[in-house]
Amino acid sequence: MSMGALSRKDNSIMFKNEKGNNYIPIESTKELYCLNEISMNTKFLDFIARAGITLHIFNYYGNYSGSFYPKEQLVSGNLTVKQAKAYLEDRIKIAKAFVQGIGDNIYEVLYHYYKHDKKELKGTLDWIKKEVPKFLSKDLDIKQILFIEGQIWMRFYESFKYFLPEDFIMNKRVKRPPDNPINALISFGNSILYTKTVSQIYNTHLNQTISFLHEPSERRFSLSLDLAEVFKPVIVYKCIFELVNNRRIQVSKHFDKKLNYCLLNEAGKKIFIEAIEERFSAVFDHPILKRKVSYETAIKLDGYKLIKFCLEGKEFKPFSLKEMR
Template sequence: MRNSTRYIMSVGELKRKDNSIAFRNENGNFYIPIESTKEIYCLNEVTVNTKLLDFIAKAGITIHFFNYYGHYSGSFYPKEQLISGNLTVKQAKSYLENREVIAKAIVQGIADNIYEVLYHYYKHDKKEVKSTIDWLKEEVFKYLKNENLDIKRILYIEGEIWQRFYSCFKYFLPETFIFNKRVKRPPDNPMNALISFGNSILYSKTVSQIYNTHLNQSISYLHEPSEGRFSLSLDLAEVFKPVIVYKTIFELVNNRKIQVGKHFDKELNYCLLNTAGKKVFVEAIEKRFESVFQHPRLKRKISYKTAIKLDGYKLIKFIMEGKEFRPFSMKEMV
C-alpha cells in the first residue's frame, strides 16, 4: 500500500523512465519509486509531459504544484472513480438548505482547536492568553449555539477568532516571529511566510483526502463556492490549521529549528522560506500528518491525515442521513 509523499524542491524535469519516475536537474537523475509513492509535491519550477501524466494516472499518483511564493497552484490527479451523482445532487441541496449549519460546525471546530492550543500555553505559565481562552469559552461557544446565525455573522465570528489567536503569538513566540496582521500574497515577514506555506501544504493534502471520498470538491459551505478552486478543501482544512500548521510552526520556532537569519529569503516587499527552510518545515509537517492518536469512536489509532478524510465521511453522513456533522476536535485525542 502506497503511503509515501515525495517533495521536489529544485528546478528540473519530471518524466517517465521505463517503469519508474525520474526527476532530472543540474545534478543528474533521481528516481522516485512508483510502488511506494502516493503524492508528489512540486515546490519549484518543474516540467512534466503527457507521457508522465498518463503513467502516474494509471498508478493512482497525485501531483501538487506550487508557485514561486509557495502558494498552491493546482493538482493533477487520476480520473475520478469515486463519483456519485446522487451525492452531488444532495450536496448541492445541502448547500442551499443547510449551509449555515455546516459552516457553524466548521467554525466551532476552529474555535475548539484554537482553545486547546492556547490552553497548552496557559498551562505552561503563559497566563496572558487567558483572556482569549475565556472569550472563546464564555462568548464564542455560546454564540455559535444560536440557530439563527446567517452566513455573514458566522464569517464575522470566524475572522474574529483568528484575529484573537494571532494577537496571542507575542506571548509565546520570540520577537522576530511576531507579526501585526495576516498578509498572504505575498507574505511580508517570516511568520506570514510559514503560515502561507503550511496552509498551502495542508490544503493540497486535503484535496488528496477528499479525492478518496465521493464528495464534490467544488461545493463548499464556509467558503463561497467559486470557479477555479477546490473550495470544499478550504472548508475541511480550516479545523486542522491550529492542530497541524500552527503547532508545527510553534514547535519549530520555539525550538530554534527554524531561524530568521538562516531559513528565509527577504526582499523589499516579501519574505519566503528558502530551500533549507522548506526542507525543515516539510519534514516536521509530514511527521505531524503521520502521527497518530487513539480515536474514541473507532477504538483504534489513526493519523491526522486519516482524520481529514474521516471529516469528509462525516460530512457525507450529514448530507445523506442527517447525522450531526462534528469536525475533528483535539478533545478526541487520547
C-alpha cells in the first residue's frame, strides 16, 4: 500500500520502502496486490512467474488496472474447445444459472436483516423468491437475461436505506470514479474480488476469455466477471455492511472526498482489506465435500463445476449461501 520497490533477494521477495526492507517468503505467497506506485524489474517478474504468483495492479482510484499473469501451467485444448462449444450451444442456460445464483445469494443477505426486524425488505425478498425464477423460466435472449440481472441489483441497492446509516445510502451506482462513500467501497471491493477470481481460475484448466453472462471481450478476462458476480453479495457486500453498521468504517475518518469523486483513504483501505481477507479465509462446512472450505476456495470450486458442465454436461449450479449453511 506504500510506495516502494519490489525485487528478488536470494530466494525471497523483498519490498523496500521508506521504512526499510521487508522480506516475504516466496513459498507462502500466491498473489501480490500493488495499491500504490511500485517499481520492479524483469528479473523480479521472472522470479514470481516461475513461482506461479500473479501480481495485480490498482490505479489511484482503487480500480483494477491489470495483472502480471504467469505462463499458464494448466492448459487443456480439449476443455477450451468444449468451453467454446458450451458458449455457442448452452450460453443461455449457463447465464440463467449465474443470474439465479446472484438472486439467491442477495436473498440470503437481505433475509438476515429481515429477520432482525427490517420488515420493509419483504417486498424485495418476495420479488426475488417468486418473480425472478418465473422470469428466468421463459425463453430469453442474453439481453433479456442481463436486464433481469440489472433489476435484481437495482432492487438490492434500493434496499440499503433500510439497514445502512444515512451517509451510506446509495442514490445510484457510479463506478469510474465512485461519487460517494458506498460506491467507493463497492468499487474497491469488487476490484479485489475480481482479481482474486482471476487467480482462482488460473489454478483450473478454464480459458479466462470465454464467458457466458458477460460478453467475451478482447481486452479482459471476462470469465472472472461471471464467476465473481455470484460471490459479490456473499463476500463484498456482507463485508461492507458489517464494517459500516459496526462503525469500523466512517465517512468522516476513512474517505477522501473531492468535487466529483470519493475514495477510501489509506486508513480506510487497510481496514477494508483486512476485513475482506478475513472473509475470503472464513470457512464453512461444504455439504458435498464433507469438509471445511474457504470462500476463496469456493470460487475455484465454481470453476470446477463449470468444467464438469463443459466436459460431462452436468448441471451447473453456482455457489449458494443457503446450501452452505
